[in-house]
Amino acid sequence: GQQVMQIPQYQHVQEGEDFTTYCNSSTTLSNIQWYKQRPGGHPVFLIQLVKSGEVKKQKRLTFQFGEAKKNSSLHITATQTTDVGTYFCALDGSSNTGKLIFGQGTTLQVKP
Amino acid sequence: DTAVSQTPKYLVTQMGNDKSIKCEQNLGHDTMYWYKQDSKKFLKIMFSYNNKELIINETVPNRFSPKSPDKAHLNLHINSLELGDSAVYFCASSQNRGTYGYTFGSGTRLTVV
Numbered sequence: 236g237q238q239v240m241q242i243p244q245y246q247h248v249q250e251g252e253d254f255t256t257y258c259n260s261s262t263t264l265s266n267i268q269w270y271k272q273r274p275g276g277h278p279v280f281l282i283q284l285v286k287s288g289e290v291k292k293q294k295r296l297t298f299q300f301g302e303a304k305k306n307s308s309l310h311i312t313a314t315q316t317t318d319v320g321t322y323f324c325a326l327d328g329s330s331n332t333g334k335l336i337f338g339q340g341t342t343l344q345v346k347p
Numbered sequence: 348d349t350a351v352s353q354t355p356k357y358l359v360t361q362m363g364n365d366k367s368i369k370c371e372q373n374l375g376h377d378t379m380y381w382y383k384q385d386s387k388k389f390l391k392i393m394f395s396y397n398n399k400e401l402i403i404n405e406t407v408p409n410r411f412s413p414k415s416p417d418k419a420h421l422n423l424h425i426n427s428l429e430l431g432d433s434a435v436y437f438c439a440s441s442q443n444r445g446t447y448g449y450t451f452g453s454g455t456r457l458t459v460v
Binding site: 268276278279283321323328332333335337340 | 378380387388389390391392395397402403437441443446447448449450451452453454
């Protein structure tokens with residue numbers, strides 16, 4: 236079945252440093268979604284990317300969808316302690332059922 | 348106002364017992380889901396209902412049985428609980444089969460002892 240590889244699994248950064256997580260698929264994606272899960276919390280929808288080469292920004296977060304629609308990245312500029320959590324990408328797993336297949340997640344720790 | 352609420356938040360039970368988790372959404376979404384998150388944080392879909400109709404039924408032991416009495420509710424009943432069922436179970440809902448993202452409930456942490 237469809238799968239997505241997300242790297243790195245863990246990332247420790249000093250507050251103020253940048254952070255990037257990557258998702259890669261072997262197949263062309265119709266869209267990709269990103270979620271954030273705080274420690275002890277639930278996944279929260281951040282954004283959906285649909286178009287080839289799309290770039291979207293949310294304050295310090297920049298989301299990109301690759302030209303071939305097979306990869307995506309989330310970049311956080313100047314991390315803050317509030318950015319701590321696990322970031323998941325998720326792809327549409329089957330036609331028209333809404334089934335999301337989640338990446339393994341990247342857990343971000345930020346040292347103050 | 349909680350958008351997707353699930354109860355209970357914590358559930359500790361013995362092996363062999365039967366338990367239920369309830370989920371309700373007040374967003375007017377037409378699709379609801381159950382996901383299981385293991386200790387490594389991997390999220391895996393279990394079931395999905397669209398307007399009370401089962402549309403996704405992943406390879407899940409038949410000890411797990413979902414029920415959707417109406418499109419705002421999706422419950423999960425688990426028979427003969429096993430140690431390996433320990434996980435966090437998330438309910439989620441979406442409109443238009445996930446096109447605009449899922450809204451997750453706060454999760455039920457199930458511990459089987």
